[in-house]
Amino acid sequence: MKTIGPGLEYRGAMSVHWNYIDIHIDLLRRLWPESVRLTEQFSEGAREETRRDEVTGSPYRVNLAVTTWQGKEQMTLWTDIDAAPRHIAHKSLVQRREQMVGDAVQLTFDVMHWNRINDVEDPINMPLDLTDDVEWQINAPDKDAEAA
Template sequence: MSTKSQRLQRLIQHYRDETGNASVDMHEVAKFAADRGYPLPKPKSALDRLAEQLSIAAREEVRHDKVTGRPYRANLAVVQWNNGQQLTLWHDIDVAPRRVAHKAFVQRREQMVGDALQLTLDVTHWNRVHEGEDPIVMPLDFTDDVEWRLNAPDQDDKAA
């Protein structure tokens, strides 16, 4: 028995095979699937949509440090599990206790590590199947990148 993700992956490949398109717009794949009788998922409730919008707003909220003037995210997200369901709790960074802030920062770092691992696997594969081309090298030490951005002129300075 296959998972829902595996069935959807096969559907994407079927769309590619049928259309000959290597690059796909998932809205087009969804229309393709619906036209062939694939059952559409139940729409999200208005409450679920509002909760999503609130999470996006919380993630995007930026404040500026009163001493350094540098921007920082105003809210920290901590993911936890409750009765087998994933729950994200949002905390104001300025009042979050250390244990909450630490957990949020560790979870964000783990996301970065996961992304770096997958990027390495993807680049390694691409280089193997395209061995006749110059290999793509993707450094994962971000120390210099972060330092450069910390010391880059503000966007306002670039416009001047």
């Protein structure tokens, strides 16, 4: 697993704010043509990094991503969830929810298409209310604990 750590050291001080990371990535993009590949690797590592909540033991993603635009260029800004101000955390979580909605819309189109071209078969019904599924997963035995 790749990790990016708690922040960025700048002039001897550790910063957990994504502003410095944004500046750093922007400079890389301008000065180093391979930076696009490195930015993708950075983002992959940031997405994958998890911790366990010290009280509940539940896993959570360490880094929150916020997609924003600077002029005509789309940027992804990252911050540590434990240090994120509410407005940044809220924006990141809303954007993740919007991605889920987009996936549900595409799933619906795919099901509708399959049902249309296979009208002699029983139609596939794909409920989109995930409330029960989420609760079951939250309350399922911990896979890591079972393996131990």
